[in-house]
Amino acid sequence: MTMTISHLIRRFGPVEVLRGIDLEVRKGELIALLGPSGSGKTTLLKIIAGLDWPDAGGLAVNGQDWLARKAQERRTGFVFQHYALFPHMKVADNVAFGLTVLPRAQRPSAAKIRARVEELLHFLQIAQLADRYPGELSGGQRQRVALGRALAIDPEILLLDEPFGALDAQVRRDLRRWLREVHDATGTTTIFVTHDQEEAFELADRVVIMGAGRIEQIGHADEIYDHPATPFVARFLGLTVEIPVALRAGRAIAAGLDTSLLPRRAMADGPATLFLRPADLRPAPDPEGTFRVTDVSSTGALLRIGLEGPAGCRAEAEVPRRTASGLAPGQTVRLEAQAGQIFPGQTHLGGDTAAAAAPSADRPILKESHL
Template identity: 50%
Template structure:
């Protein structure tokens, strides 16, 4: 199922602010899209509006080319998994999964044998075939998450909407569940929209990330493009730890304002600019007057250093051999990769 949104605006109940501000978005059939952004960005509001759970709003929301207005929930073919799972504690796992089928109008409801077969099929799909008679309180967090997904899939939706579904799980279980979810998406040919504030989670499972800020979409792109060409400094900083160096572009080179940071060539017009980079996109060079101090522990194979540049100190990540070759006294920083911004917009990308 596809989703088309045009000029969507939703006001807060007191109308003092916009929860969604002129949002336009297209989600193709079979895509896996993650809505990411900080708390209050409008992610869940957008998800609930797609599902037809909230209103009123201005603009157009079409699912498979049709408006949801006036269509009963059972005809929308949308599965929704809430952040708290919303399982019925007094029902067994099997009855929870069957709930959406049990409440269909009589003329549309499968018979008991068909419902039991569908539940058994879903229990196998979520790899919990022996837990149909268990109750939610007897399950682990990861198992409850799978049951919530199975319940959402019981009516065979074409669109699966997930609102922060992994927030209550520990890191190891989160990784296992999201990899399983991605496999499930591919296996069933669903269109999936995931809301999360965890950019690592989104990068692992989604084809595209839609970055939201203050009720607006600030960038919609594949993960690799968000890293190499973030539309704004906010996108760069939201997607991971970032360093910023003020400076100027002069005759084809970026000249940082900080002492002991080397200039580098860029194809950009002259004028002020800010270089944004990840802490590992930089090298220690054995020249200059900077002072490096080993700071904290390891991040993978890299060591965290604190480097005094003069007026300020920055934290970088380097391989141990760089410390060995460059030392930690009398150093400069050589930026190997950066994204240059001017007036809040991406100016140029420097690869290394």
């Protein structure tokens, strides 16, 4: 089974919620749609399920036009965030529901339905709950029942919309490991929506990052984490420190910033922005440093250090508390970038940031001989 989504567009009035989505999902893949609220993830999932229709574009499975099929003809299993179980039905009846409402010609016999339900309840490790009602179950147990109901019809595609969003952190961690095991055992092509990076990276074969109705990047967790493709992805993945730099011969240069640990980039000379995670920035006391400590706060294990640099550039560093002695508000420091991503142009700072980033006679570049 191969799903091909081609230039999918969806509008709600003047608002374009999906802006030309192109995506191919291979048989047996587990794909995560990751992004902030309003990025179009759930709308895309509903279109795949047949619960919504696009204004333009195509959706095909194995070369067949799925937009010409009604929802009940697509054989998709859908698991919602809040389970959507029938409260008046016992667990076994909830799991059996999708089979009992199939058209008569496709509906298995009552004996086969019972056998399928028993098989799923044992597989999902909830056989002991068969005669209970949803109101008697924990959140994690309800989500297993919801998944069992979705799997009962042997779906071509399993769709999950924030499946663990209503659960506490420990239950979420346990269930997502369990879901990965279920996926590997069944081989069902699965697409799930989440705004939780850890969840997406731990579970998915590939992660699709969406923002404002567009796909910003597709790839494996490590690839996306280490090499965000756009400033949007960088910010979404926690690269919240943005320092204006100047690119020269593939190296990022800025006053008071040591970038010698960063690899050379195949980019044209000119103004750029260095994106870093606070944990990848190391401040060190220096009377001639161009950054000043504005505030210091402790989380116990870490110190969060607020910094202000040339042209109003603001940054935050996170360093282990026991190794950060000597840093105090008002102190001038030099900065070392241990990792980061560079994008051409100045992304958000006003003023002549290119000039601020460039070196001058009274603002030497640290370790310039290594750049």
